[in-house]
Amino acid sequence: MKRTTIVTACLALFTAPVWAGPDGDNLVINDEIEMVTETAAPAHMENVDTIYSGWRFRTDETQALQLDDFDNPAMLTVDAALDYFDTVDGSEGKSCSSCHDSVEDFAGFTASMPKVMDGKLVTTEDFLNEHRATAMGAEPWKWSGNDMQGMVALLGMQSRGMPVNVAIDGEAAPFWEKGKEIYYTRYGQLELSCANCHEDNYGNMIRADHLSQGQINGFPTYRLKQAKLISRHNRFRGCIRDTRAETFAEGSDEFRALELYVASRGNGLSVETPAVRQ
Numbered sequence: 001m002k003r004t005t006i007v008t009a010c011l012a013l014f015t016a017p018v019w020a021g022p023d024g025d026n027l028v029i030n031d032e033i034e035m036v037t038e039t040a041a042p043a044h045m046e047n048v049d050t051i052y053s054g055w056r057f058r059t060d061e062t063q064a065l066q067l068d069d070f071d072n073p074a075m076l077t078v079d080a081a082l083d084y085f086d087t088v089d090g091s092e093g094k095s096c097s098s099c100h101d102s103v104e105d106f107a108g109f110t111a112s113m114p115k116v117m118d119g120k121l122v123t124t125e126d127f128l129n130e131h132r133a134t135a136m137g138a139e140p141w142k143w144s145g146n147d148m149q150g151m152v153a154l155l156g157m158q159s160r161g162m163p164v165n166v167a168i169d170g171e172a173a174p175f176w177e178k179g180k181e182i183y184y185t186r187y188g189q190l191e192l193s194c195a196n197c198h199e200d201n202y203g204n205m206i207r208a209d210h211l212s213q214g215q216i217n218g219f220p221t222y223r224l225k226q227a228k229l230i231s232r233h234n235r236f237r238g239c240i241r242d243t244r245a246e247t248f249a250e251g252s253d254e255f256r257a258l259e260l261y262v263a264s265r266g267n268g269l270s271v272e273t274p275a276v277r278q
């Protein structure tokens, strides 16, 4: 296929905006925790003035599932993680609660993840596996397994309503640059970058989907289609695969860097974990 044909095929992917602007609804969870779902874009974003949570692009039915924790299907997995918090695991005979009084002590932790620790870019998944090994002598969890994502969600919930605030300067800068480069690289037969869909076309339809800005402030999110909590890296993989490209692995350095970059595009939105999506 000649290049012009490919480009035409791509343009035909996106159809006219049914979305004339923000729907104006506010996300208040449990009638109590107010979420910032729209705010000024951070200064480091060159092409976007306003950032929106993915919640703003979903149907009323999907949005409703996030309004009350009793209706949020992610909570089953989160409850299992809460049980695990008190469960002894590993060679040291310890549970999380042997050393930590309450999960509430982790308020704020997720808002600044991923971050550089000892020169390495560390996601919550990395932190948990490393911490489980050293503090408990416990086996690593699989990146996108329910154990792992349930705990990532439980920790994330403790920061609900707090603004995402990942550091991108100092030691984080080279990782952030790498993530940015990946974000703007065109992948696959469709030759589409993250930016082509989530920056140039948010608000438009792509096939049957209403495109959002691809924010990760609600992750891990419960996807109704997959009927489970899904990780940030699992979502990145799915999106790259949709361009018919080979993709990076969950837990790869590429996806760590991309996670930092994408998280930074949401600096200022509320941590919404665990969100519900289609």
Ligand code: HEC
Pocket (backbone or CB within 6 Å): 085, 094, 095, 096, 097, 098, 099, 100, 106, 109, 131, 132, 135, 136, 151, 155
């Ligand atoms: C043997 C004691 C011990 C056990 C068991 C333990 N932790 Fe920790 N944890 C610590 C200590 C000490 C720190 C602070 C120093 C550090 O970051 O390593 C910490 C730090 C943390 C932090 C980072 C907090 C922050 O704001 O930086 C998180 C999150 C955490 N633990 C979660 C867990 C979870 C979840 C479990 C169970 C899977 C667990 N811990 C098991 C001792 C423990």
Ligand code: HEC
Pocket (backbone or CB within 6 Å): 053, 054, 055, 057, 183, 192, 193, 194, 195, 196, 197, 198, 206, 209, 210, 211, 212, 213, 214, 215, 216, 218, 221, 235, 236, 239, 240, 242, 243, 258, 262, 277
């Ligand atoms: C071909 C278009 C396309 C490309 C390219 C693409 N995505 Fe997506 N992405 C989608 C669609 C469609 C959805 C589901 C609707 C939505 O939430 O925007 C989605 C959803 C997401 C979500 C979930 C948002 C939420 O609120 O739950 C994230 C995160 C995401 N994409 C990140 C990325 C990243 C990072 C890249 C580049 C590696 C990328 N996407 C490339 C089409 C694309």
